[in-house]
Amino acid sequence: MAENQTEYVYFEGNYVPFDDAKISIKTHSFLYGTSIFEGIRGYYVPEKKSVSIFRMREHYDRIIANGKVCHLTPSQSAEELEQITKDLIQKNGWEKDTYIRPTIYKSGINITPRLDHNVTEICIWTQPLGEYLALDKGLNICVSSWRRLADNVIPPRAKAAGAYMNSALIVTDARAMGFDDAVVLTESGHVSEGSAMNLFLVKNGKLVTPATTENILEGITRDSIITIAKNELGLETEERVVDRTELYTADEAFFTGTGAQVSPITQFDNRPVGDGNIGPIAKKLQDLYFQVVKNKLPQYSHWCTEVALEPAKA
Numbered sequence: 266m267a268e269n270q271t272e273y274v275y276f277e278g279n280y281v282p283f284d285d286a287k288i289s290i291k292t293h294s295f296l297y298g299t300s301i302f303e304g305i306r307g308y309y310v311p312e313k314k315s316v317s318i319f320r321m322r323e324h325y326d327r328i329i330a331n332g333k334v335c336h337l338t339p340s341q342s343a344e345e346l347e348q349i350t351k352d353l354i355q356k357n358g359w360e361k362d363t364y365i366r367p368t369i370y371k372s373g374i375n376i377t378p379r380l381d382h383n384v385t386e387i388c389i390w391t392q393p394l395g396e397y398l399a400l401d402k403g404l405n406i407c408v409s410s411w412r413r414l415a416d417n418v419i420p421p422r423a424k425a426a427g428a429y430m431n432s433a434l435i436v437t438d439a440r441a442m443g444f445d446d447a448v449v450l451t452e453s454g455h456v457s458e459g460s461a462m463n464l465f466l467v468k469n470g471k472l473v474t475p476a477t478t479e480n481i482l483e484g485i486t487r488d489s490i491i492t493i494a495k496n497e498l499g500l501e502t503e504e505r506v507v508d509r510t511e512l513y514t515a516d517e518a519f520f521t522g523t524g525a526q527v528s529p530i531t532q533f534d535n536r537p538v539g540d541g542n543i544g545p546i547a548k549k550l551q552d553l554y555f556q557v558v559k560n561k562l563p564q565y566s567h568w569c570t571e572v573a574l575e576p577a578k579a
C-alpha cells in the first residue's frame with residue numbers, strides 16, 4: 266500500500282476507511298467485553314506478489330462455533346467471511362506479513378449485560394505485523410501468580426475479548442518482573458498455556474502439551490504443530506495434564522500461536538530448559554512451520570489461501 270493510501274476495514278456490512286469505523290461509548294461490547302475474536306496471519310510471498318493466509322477457514326469455523334457459546338452469531342457464513350478477508354487484503358495491498366482481526370460483537374446500547382438483548386455485528390481489520398515474541402533468542406518465561414480462567418467462568422476456548430483481562434494481567438506482570446512472558450496454571454495447579462499462546466514441552470523424544478480440558482484455547486497453530494511433528498518428524502504428541510515441575514525437567518520447550526508462531530523457550534523461572542539453548546526439535550519445527558505458512562510445502566497447501574495483490578495480466 267502506498268503512503269497516504271486509504272486503509273480499508275470491514276465494518277457493519279461495508280468496506281469503509283479505518284477512520285470512519287466508529288462505535289458509541291455505550292456499545293455493549295465496550296462496556297462488558299461481549300465480543301469474540303480471531304487473529305489470523307497472512308504471509309507475504311514476494312516471488313508471487315501474493316499473501317498466503319494460514320488456515321483461514323479453520324479460524325472462521327472456530328469463531329462461528331464460539332458464537333454459539335456466547336450468543337454472537339454473525340449473519341455471514343464462513344465462506345462469505347473468507348471472501349471479505351480476501352477483498353480486504355487486496356484493497357489494502359500491503360506487501361508485508363499481515364495480521365487479520367475479525368471481531369463479532371454486541372453492537373447495541375441496551376445496558377443490561379444480557380447477551381440475547383443486543384444486536385450482533387462484525388468488523389474485520391488488517392495491519393502489517395512482524396514478530397510478536399522473539400523467534401531466535403530463547404525466551405525466559407515465568408510461572409504466573411495469576412490463575413487461568415476456568416471453562417465455567419469465562420471459557421478460554423471461546424476467545425472472548427473480556428477473558429483477555431486475564432491474559433493482560435499475566436503478561437503485564439511477567440514483563441514488569443523482567444520475563445518475556447508467562448505460563449499460567451489452572452486452579453488445580455496444572456499447566457494451562459501462555460498469556461496468548463499454547464505451550465509444548467519436549468520430553469524423551471516426544472512432544473507434551475496440556476490437554477484441551479486444561480482451560481486452553483484450542484490453538485490452530487497447536488493443531489498444525491501436532492500434525493507437522495507427526496508427519497514430517499515422526500514425533501507423537503501426548504495431550505495430557507502437565508505438572509508445573511515438568512517445566513523444569515523438560516528437554517525443550519516452545520510456545521505456539523498465530524502471533525507467537527513457534528517461539529522457543531530456554532528458561533522457566535530462571536532455570537535452564539535442557540542445556541539452556543534453543544532445542545533441535547523446536548528449531549526444526551519452527552523451520553518447517555515457516556515453510557508451511559508460506560505455502561512452500563505442497564502437502565500443506567490446503568492450509569494456505571493465496572491472495573494475489575495484483576490482478577493477473579491478460
Ligand SMILES: Cc1ncc(COP(=O)(O)O)c(C=O)c1O
Nearest residue numbers: 461462463482484485486522523
Ligand atoms: C489464550 C491463547 N492461547 C493460545 C493461542 C494460540 O491460538 P492460535 O494458534 O489459534 O492462534 C491464542 C491466540 O493466538 C490465545 O489468545
